[in-house]
Amino acid sequence: MANLTRDFFIGLSNNKILNANAKKWGFKLGADKFVAGTDINSVVGVVKELNKHGISCTLDNLGEFIFDKSEAAQAKDDILEMIEKIHEEKLDCHVSLKMTQLGLDIDQDFCINNMSEILTAAAKYDIFVNIDMEKYEHYQKTLDVLALLRKDFTNVGTVLQSYLYRTVDDLEDLKDVRLRLVKGAYKESEEVAFQNQEEIDANFIKACEIRLLGDTFTSIATHDHHIINELKQFAKENNVPKDNFEFQMLYGFRTEMQYGLAEEGYNFCTYIPFGNDWFGYFMRRLAERPQNLQLVMKDTFYTKDNKLKKSPLIAGGALIGLFALWRIKKKKD
Numbered sequence: 499m500a501n502l503t504r505d506f507f508i509g510l511s512n513n514k515i516l517n518a519n520a521k522k523w524g525f526k527l528g529a530d531k532f533v534a535g536t537d538i539n540s541v542v543g544v545v546k547e548l549n550k551h552g553i554s555c556t557l558d559n560l561g562e563f564i565f566d567k568s569e570a571a572q573a574k575d576d577i578l579e580m581i582e583k584i585h586e587e588k589l590d591c592h593v594s595l596k597m598t599q600l601g602l603d604i605d606q607d608f609c610i611n612n613m614s615e616i617l618t619a620a621a622k623y624d625i626f627v628n629i630d631m632e633k634y635e636h637y638q639k640t641l642d643v644l645a646l647l648r649k650d651f652t653n654v655g656t657v658l659q660s661y662l663y664r665t666v667d668d669l670e671d672l673k674d675v676r677l678r679l680v681k682g683a684y685k686e687s688e689e690v691a692f693q694n695q696e697e698i699d700a701n702f703i704k705a706c707e708i709r710l711l712g713d714t715f716t717s718i719a720t721h722d723h724h725i726i727n728e729l730k731q732f733a734k735e736n737n738v739p740k741d742n743f744e745f746q747m748l749y750g751f752r753t754e755m756q757y758g759l760a761e762e763g764y765n766f767c768t769y770i771p772f773g774n775d776w777f778g779y780f781m782r783r784l785a786e787r788p789q790n791l792q793l794v795m796k797d798t799f800y801t802k803d804n805k806l807k808k809s810p811l812i813a814g815g816a817l818i819g820l821f822a823l824w825r826i827k828k829k830k831d
């Protein structure tokens with residue numbers, strides 16, 4: 499059942515029509531639990547509040563499924579505006595982005611030009627830019643473009659996913675690059691990725707330990723308290739300086755733990771997504787954890803005093819309808 503639910507939501511996250519339409523809907527289905535706002539001005543307050551508690555942030559102006567140069571150019575302009583805002587408002591904050599958002603699937607040189615413009619603007623204010631890692635089909639391209647960009651820029655890094663067999667080998671080539679380590683959010687085949695959670699977790703810990711023993715800054719991005727505790731212990735035993743790493747979590751997840759880690763004196767960074775292109779991101783979060791679905795369903799169906807709402811029944815009906823359609827499509831495939 500868990501795999502079925504995961505496949506269902508990953509399937510929805512990849513659906514181009516739903517992604518395109520969701521941009522027009524505004525936040526629905528409880529997406530505002532995990533997506534902080536619709537534009538940069540609506541998230542400045544969220545960042546400032548976290549900064550006040552010693553938590554830094556990374557902002558992601560959501561964007562996926564871009565197959566048109568004008569949309570990619572718009573995404574670049576939005577990111578440039580975000581960089582100006584980070585500087586103007588003196589936010590303790592860096593940038594996260596996806597290269598498909600900037601045209602990686604359209605024209606690689608065009609994407610590199612967009613990235614160069616962004617990195618030049620960010621470097622002016624000493625702002626770091628992290629390239630999120632997407633599906634495996636983009637993995638090598640992302641690393642190739644990163645290598646090119648690093649000839650001219652030092653304020654850029656990327657993400658490695660521990661579900662991939664090759665991750666530990668890739669750490670060697672990327673040992674001088676600031677990295678975020680994650681388990682991996684997409685559905686990948688057994689030719690390239692571990693399918694078993696224990697293997698993914700073990701590989702995550704192994705990759706983190708290798709990095710912690712190195713000299714380059716690492717972001718350990720997980721909500722898994724078992725792993726966080728194990729790595730805290732490892733860092734202590736090996737005298738890893740606290741300035742060599744940070745923990746990262748997503749906005750809306752385990753908020754108390756986020757504050758707690760910062761209070762304990764660990765560097766902590768919250769990943770804050772915003773924008774109208776929320777659907778794919780939100781569906782991947784539902785895929786990761788069935789409890790997230792319960793959480794948003796409760797908010798969707800019930801008022802604060804536990805009375806059943808009416809209009810959200812339509813949203814619930816829509817989800818059930820989507821599930822039925824997905825099952826029919828799967829059978830046909």
Ligand code: FDA
Binds near residue numbers: 632657748
């Ligand atoms: P996982 O879902 O494996 O859960 C493990 C255990 O942790 C659970 O069994 C439970 O005990 C506990 N737990 C987890 N979440 C909890 C919660 N909300 N409440 C209570 N307990 C909880 N992926 C990608 O492919 N490319 C990318 O660029 C990124 N970027 C990224 C940035 C950041 C900051 C984060 C945190 C994550 C990503 N990811 C990502 C997503 C990542 O790959 C992964 O899918 C999710 O983080 C889920 O895996 P976890 O390690 O968080 O816990």
